[in-house]
Amino acid sequence: SAVISQKPSRDICQRGTSLTIQCQVDSQVTMMFWYRQQPGQSLTLIATANQGSEATYESGFVIDKFPISRPNLTFSTLTVSNMSPEDSSIYLCSVEEYQGRYEQYFGPGTRLTVT
Amino acid sequence: AQTVTQSQPEMSVQEAETVTLSCTYDTSESDYYLFWYKQPPSRQMILVIRQEAYKQQNATENRFSVNFQKAAKSFSLKISDSQLGDAAMYFCAYRSAPNSGYALNFGKGTSLLVTP
Numbered sequence: 001s002a003v004i005s006q007k008p009s010r011d012i013c014q015r016g017t018s019l020t021i022q023c024q025v026d027s028q029v030t031m032m033f034w035y036r037q038q039p040g041q042s043l044t045l046i047a048t049a050n051q052g053s054e055a056t057y058e059s060g061f062v063i064d065k066f067p068i069s070r071p072n073l074t075f076s077t078l079t080v081s082n083m084s085p086e087d088s089s090i091y092l093c094s095v096e097e098y099q100g101r102y103e104q105y106f107g108p109g110t111r112l113t114v115t
Numbered sequence: 116a117q118t119v120t121q122s123q124p125e126m127s128v129q130e131a132e133t134v135t136l137s138c139t140y141d142t143s144e145s146d147y148y149l150f151w152y153k154q155p156p157s158r159q160m161i162l163v164i165r166q167e168a169y170k171q172q173n174a175t176e177n178r179f180s181v182n183f184q185k186a187a188k189s190f191s192l193k194i195s196d197s198q199l200g201d202a203a204m205y206f207c208a209y210r211s212a213p214n215s216g217y218a219l220n221f222g223k224g225t226s227l228l229v230t231p
Contacts, residue, residue: 033218042206042221043160050216090158094219101148101167102215106160 002027002097004107012113013083020079021110023093028073031096033104034066038089046091049076083114117142117209121222128197129230135182136192136225138207148210149183149190150219155203163205166190194227202229 003026013019023032031050035043047055047068055068069077080087093107118141128134140149151163166174166183174181178198182191194201204226208219 031216042223043219044221045218048216048218092158092160094160096215098215102210102217103162103165104210104219105162106152109158109160111158 001099001103002029002095002105004093004095004105006091006093006107006110008110009108010111010113012115015084015114017083018079018081019083019112020077021091021093021112023076023078023107025074025095027097029095029097030073032070032076033094033096034068034076034078035092035094036089037092037109043092046078080112083112085114088112088114117144117147117211117220119207119209119220119222121207121225123225124223125226125228127228127230128194128201130197130199132197133193133195134197134227136194136205136207136227138190138192138222140188140190140207140209142188142209144211146212149181150208150210151179151181151192152206152208152221153201153203154206154224155200160206164192197229199229199231202227 005024007022034046037043045058046061047057049055049070067079090109092109120139147168149166153161153163164176178195180193204224206224207222211217
């Protein structure tokens with residue numbers, strides 16, 4: 001299975017600032033997903049990032065707040081812009097890999113705290 | 116839209132015993148996948164087991180097995196011979212179809228405590 005790393009693993013940021021989270025995969029993948037996990041909650045999909053096209057955002061998430069880049073088949077970034085305490089969450093990168101069927105694997109997550 | 120419901124926020128099991136985590140889902144699709152993921156305190160999401168909807172046979176992976184009731188839209192996870200390392204959040208998840216590009220739809224999770 002794909003090995004996924006995320007940077008930073010955690011950060012504490014001040015409100016009004018922005019943070020860019022990096023997701024690196026050790027193999028080429030077409031589809032990548034970004035999820036948010038608020039404290040004590042389940043995972044919610046933010047957007048789907050297909051290499052070579054604009055990210056597709058879920059209802060409630062907008063590009064101005066969560067811009068995503070997908071410059072190649074092994075890398076993606078998610079930026080959390082103009083942060084507020086409500087953005088304090090774990091942000092997880094996920095990739096889709098075909099192994100006879102499509103499987104989804106997750107990175108270790110980035111724990112963001114906004115003060 | 117598909118919804119996934121886990122009605123047990125917390126469960127507890129003694130070491131070496133068996134525990135069953137419940138999951139129900141709502142869908143109008145006929146072809147889909149169901150998953151159980153484990154999230155220990157380290158935050159890493161780990162795939163425990165998957166079930167293809169077209170398969171009647173319940174999936175098993177070592178000590179983990181599922182009871183898939185398609186008509187009832189139920190997908191429970193049974194953990195046998197529980198170990199301390201099984202303590203984690205368990206998420207049930209749904210994925211549409213076998214094609215590329217479908218994200219996972221998660222339930223709210225069940226926190227499993229394993230006592231010595």
